[in-house]
Amino acid sequence: xxxxxxxxxxxxxxxxxxxxxxxxxxxxxxxxxxxxxxxxxxxxxxxxxxxxxxxxxxxxxxxxxxxxxxxxxxxxxxxxxxxxxxxxxxxxxxxxxxxxxxxxxxxxxxxxxxxxxxxxxxxxxxxxxxxxxxxxxxxxxxxxxxxxxxxxxxxxxxxxxxxxxxxxxxxxxxxxxxxxxxxxxxxxxxxxxxxxxxxxxxxxxxxxxxxxxxxxxxxxxxxxxxxxxxxxxxxxxxxxxxxxxxxxxxxxxxxxxxxxxxxxxxxxxxxxxxxxxxxxxxxxxxxxxxxxxxxxxxxxxxxxxxxxxxxxxxxxxxxxxxxxxxxxxxxxxxxxxxxxxxxxxxxxxxxxxxxxxxxxxxxxxxxxxxxxxxxxxxxxxxxxxxxxxxxxxxxxxxxxxxxxxxxxxxxxxxxxxxxxxxxxxxxxxxxxxxxxxxxxx
Numbered sequence: 411x412x413x414x415x416x417x418x419x420x421x422x423x424x425x426x427x428x429x430x431x432x433x434x435x436x437x438x439x440x441x442x443x444x445x446x447x448x449x450x451x452x453x454x455x456x457x458x459x460x461x462x463x464x465x466x467x468x469x470x471x472x473x474x475x476x477x478x479x480x481x482x483x484x485x486x487x488x489x490x491x492x493x494x495x496x497x498x499x500x501x502x503x504x505x506x507x508x509x510x511x512x513x514x515x516x517x518x519x520x521x522x523x524x525x526x527x528x529x530x531x532x533x534x535x536x537x538x539x540x541x542x543x544x545x546x547x548x549x550x551x552x553x554x555x556x557x558x559x560x561x562x563x564x565x566x567x568x569x570x571x572x573x574x575x576x577x578x579x580x581x582x583x584x585x586x587x588x589x590x591x592x593x594x595x596x597x598x599x600x601x602x603x604x605x606x607x608x609x610x611x612x613x614x615x616x617x618x619x620x621x622x623x624x625x626x627x628x629x630x631x632x633x634x635x636x637x638x639x640x641x642x643x644x645x646x647x648x649x650x651x652x653x654x655x656x657x658x659x660x661x662x663x664x665x666x667x668x669x670x671x672x673x674x675x676x677x678x679x680x681x682x683x684x685x686x687x688x689x690x691x692x693x694x695x696x697x698x699x700x701x702x703x704x705x706x707x708x709x710x711x712x713x714x715x716x717x718x719x720x721x722x723x724x725x726x727x728x729x730x731x732x733x734x735x736x737x738x739x740x741x742x743x744x745x746x747x748x749x750x751x752x753x754x755x756x757x758x759x760x761x762x763x764x765x766x767x768x769x770x771x772x773x774x775x776x777x778x779x780x781x782x783x784x785x786x787x788x789x790x791x792x793x794x795x796x797x798x799x800x801x802x803x804x805x806x807x808x809x810x811x812x813x814x815x816x817x818x819x820x821x822x823x824x825x826x827x828x829x830x831x832x833x834x835x836x837x838x839x840x841x842x843x844x845x846x847x848x849x850x851x
Contacts, residue, residue: 435460435477436808436834440487442816443467446786446801449779451818457487459808462833466804480839482812485828488782489801490535490809492789493764495660495681495702495753498525498539498564499546502629502758504720510580515544522550526561528762531838533811533827536789536799538753539566540621540660540681543580548616557848560837563809565618565793567660569597571608571648572623576639577630577662602647609651620652621660622677625668628711628728629721629758635728636665636685645675658794660702664732666690673699679792681753683743684708684736691746700792701743702753705774706766708736710759741774751792752785765824768817778818808834814841 436459443455458466458474473479499522503509529537539547551564572578574591579598592598594607609620624645626634640648645661652659658678663669666687669680673693679700680686686694686701694701712733715726744750754764771781790800798807812829830838837844 435465435474436836437473437477437479438487438810438831439471439479439481440812441482441484442486443802444486444488444782444786444817446489446783447803449783451486451779451816455487457802457810459831459834462808462835464802464804464806464808467802480829480836482829485812485814486816486823487802487810487812487829488533488817489786489811490799490807490830490832491533491764491785491811492536492538492752492793492799493529493534493562493754493756493785494538494679494751494789494792495540495704495755496529496537496764497541497755497757498522498529498537498550498561498761499542500757501525501761507722515546518543519546519549522546523553523559523561525757525761526550526554526559526564529756529764530560530562530832531827531830531843532762532764533813533824533830534562534764535809535811535830535832536563536793536795537565538619538660538789538793539564540662540753541570541578542566542568545569545615545617551618560846563799563832565795567619567621568612568615568617570621570623570662571597571599571605571612573639573644574598574600575632577623577625577627577632579630599644599648602643605644605647606651609648609655609657613655613657617657619658619660620648621662621681622648622672624661624663624672625665626728627662627664628732629725631722631724633724635732636668638665638668638671640668640671642671642675645671645677649676658792669694673697679751682708682732682736682755684732684739686739686743688746691743691748694743694748695746698749700788701748701750702792703736703740703743703750703771704753704755704767705736705740705770707755707758708733709770710766737770737774740771740776744774744776744780749788750780750784751789752781753789763825765827768821768824772821778821781821782817808832 438457456468547566554561570578661672664684711729715729787800790796810831815823
């Protein structure tokens with residue numbers, strides 16, 4: 411009996427050593443660290459990580475005994491970046507309409523695993539997915555969380571909810587035999603009762619928030635980018651239903667009237683907001699509504715629309731209308747004091763380039779420090795996850811991105827994520843992707 415007991419104790423001791431070895435602290439030595447709460451750049455800083463959380467943040471370089479020290483020379487550490495407007499299960503190309511007619515949901519699901527990985531390696535450890543087909547991003551979120559797939563932490567709205575013939579209606583532009591009459595089960599609603607049904611269906615499918623289409627859009631085959639496409643009563647019902655289920659509501663809105671109705675209806679964020687006017691900005695400040703500008707996408711579609719054959723004629727016409735305006739709106743909204751969170755509309759252009767909105771923000775007169783705050787603490791606040799994300803602080807999830815140089819001096823370095831950590835796991839170091847071993851192995 412004593413021999414058996416000794417053997418058991420020895421086995422437990424060995425197991426304890428093994429577990430301790432697997433869970434020893436990681437220490438980051440950051441020459442510069444961006445404090446997203448104050449908007450200031452700190453000097454040499456030590457970040458101690460235990461498991462998936464930050465344990466300590468200390469001034470200067472310190473090396474606790476037994477820790478795995480990672481030196482980040484000539485780099486700036488930032489909280490893991492957050493993109494509050496992506497489409498990880500799609501990517502628009504010149505062949506987009508043919509692909510929509512010939513590819514299956516499983517094809518997009520497979521592609522989305524690559525797009526998610528590219529996004530993570532760009533330094534964006536968390537995203538808000540605002541629109542998909544067939545709830546593909548719900549499955550992608552679940553598989554990332556389960557450790558089967560590399561990617562950012564996803565909060566997804568599933569398919570966007572809109573009206574018949576509106577920006578959410580995937581049958582726009584199809585021939586009459588293919589159009590049919592989509593209903594609330596397919597995220598198309600007409601009237602307050604349909605709004606409740608659509609939100610409840612999303613709840614059933616396991617989404618994290620609700621996305622609605624209050625105005626026309628650029629890349630659909632309809633004729634207007636900015637006309638209102640939901641009534642005030644419909645928006646009120648959508649928001650009431652969503653808030654009943656504990657969801658925030660993001661609203662696609664280009665036109666001033668659609669923005670006004672949405673803010674009055676109580677939505678949490680305005681996406682794009684191209685033709686926002688002074689009345690809209692005043693209402694947004696009064697209601698505390700967030701603005702997610704997606705400014706680079708506006709520039710991108712404008713340039714693409716100038717290349718013949720890239721977009722169908724009605725899409726090209728809308729792109730040329732929206733693109734030049736969005737920079738003016740961004741500058742005016744910042745000067746007016748509207749709260750901003752970072753969002754790119756990634757998927758309209760190639761995935762993994764989420765950094766592209768930083769430079770246009772600077773061009774619009776936004777200070778680099780505030781631009782970085784929009785992609786960290788502000789984006790986390792919009793997600794209502796600022797207690798877990800958005801800053802490098804003890805107790806928060808260990809999401810850290812580093813870039814070479816100082817982005818307050820040159821925002822272009824945000825394009826060169828050199829180090830990426832999500833929940834204590836390092837995915838990229840010294841500018842190189844690390845071999846990923848799934849926790850499922």
